[in-house]
Amino acid sequence: MNPRWFAAPAVLLSLAAGCAGASAAGPDAVVVIRNVHFGPMDVTVPVGGTVQWRFEDGGLLHHVGSDGVFDSGITSEGSYEHTFDAPGVYEYHCSVHRYMTGTVTVTG
Ligand SMILES: [Cu+2]
Known part of the structure; x- marks a missing residue:
């Protein structure tokens, strides 16, 4: 009997558990776009x-x-998410309304 047949289900289970944990955690910061404004304009998240x-x-x-x-x-x-893998200050804007700006500060 090939031992890989026993190992494969265990790997699949651990992958599924990892995915479920990530989605349950949710975003580290939420910016609501309303009244032509980013609220809050500035957020801080860890790397x-x-x-x-x-x-x-x-x-x-x-x-x-x-x-x-x-x-x-x-x-x-709807919504959009981005994960920041490097520390820094990220300025962003809305290309439709150039005066809509915000920053994401990523702390290392
Ligand atoms: Cu806009």
């Missing part, structure tokens, strides 16, 4: 932290982007 932006501005189109780092695409609903 490896995830920021979630929620598009809740009554169907108005918005966007979240930091050049070369992340880009949500233009949308009016």
Whole structure:
């Protein structure tokens, strides 16, 4: 009998448990987009932290982007998440409304 047949189910179970743990933890910071404004404008997360932006501005189109780092695409609903793997200060903006700006500070 091939011992790999016994090992495979155990690996699959541990992978499934890992995924469930990650989704249960949720984002480290949440930014709500409403009234043509990022609220809050500035958030801080640890390295490896995830920021979630929620598009809740009554169907108005918005966007979240930091050049070369992340880009949500233009949308009016739902949410977008980005996980930050390096410390630093990330400035971002909405390309639809250039005056909408915010920062994510990632602490190492
Ligand atoms: Cu906008």
